[in-house]
Amino acid sequence: MYLFKKLIQLVPMIALCFQHQVHAQQMEVLGHQTKSKTAILKVLHTNSESFKTESVEQMLSTISIKCPSYEPTKKLMSDLFKTYDLEVTVLQREVLAIHQDRAEVKELIRVKKKAGTKAFQDNETLTKSVLIHDETGWKLCSTSILDIKYLEAKTPLPKPAQVKAVSPKIAQNIMKVLQNNSNSFESENMAQMMSTISKKCPAYAATKKIMTKLFKMYDLEVSVLKREILSVREGQAEVRELVRVKKKAGAQAFQDNETLSKSSLIHDGNGWKICSTEILNIKYLSAQ
Structure with a gap:
């Protein structure tokens, strides 16, 4: 009977220890996600800044070489930087989900032409990107365009x-x-x-x-x-x-x-x- 009473007295202590353990695990996960989110936002910032510097190398440093988008992006951005001088403004940036080595983000970006001989339509583009965590850290893997809004028509619509x-x-x-x-x-x-x-x-x-x-x-x-x-x-x-x-x-x-x-x-x-x-x-x- 005495032993039973002692066990009963220990139950709240065991429960409290378990709660502390769960809380510690939750804090560890939260800390990991916060750290990952900071790193992800840094990658996205570096990516958008590459439009200002017109550095293909800087752009590619944000993309995983393991993903199919790497080579097409390299060629596309080389041509783009030669053709235009673009102003890129991030209007909205949101980390949607982080799952271990994979993350999803959504961005709304305004792109305007500052200079360039070829035609270009200023726009606001809504995208969703997938990032992966490879041996070098968080990197962009793919980007899907969800919507494009062209800011202005070059000529007014006729009556x-x-x-x-x-x-x-x-x-x-x-x-x-x-x-x-x-x-x-x-x-x-x-x-x-x-x-x-x-x-x-x-x-x-x-x-x-x-x-x-x-x-x-x-x-x-x-x-x-x-x-x-x-x-x-x-x-x-x-x-x-x-x-x-x-x-x-x-x-x-x-x-x-x-x-x-x-x-x-x-x-x-x-x-x-x-x-x-x-x-x-x-x-x-x-x-x-």
């Missing part, structure tokens, strides 16, 4: 009243060019694609280079959701299109999207041709 002046024949010819352009994505016909673009416009050479790479990398499904002629005047036309693009095949990552764009066409010696295209908005359908 709807201007559309009424378009003759059916002109409208038909313009629509035919646009349809041939979108059909070329399905057929991956470079000649058909280039036949819809005016050689007199700067977009011709750039489009040829981009589309050659795109057709080699992906098999895309393009669906036109909406297409309208905004204006036609003195051999120039403006159209707006909403297009859904989905990847059917291709080894490299691609995010299905719905893109709203505005294109300018000119009537040169060979009829109506696309001269330039401005992206107004992109809605990503799913993050891969």
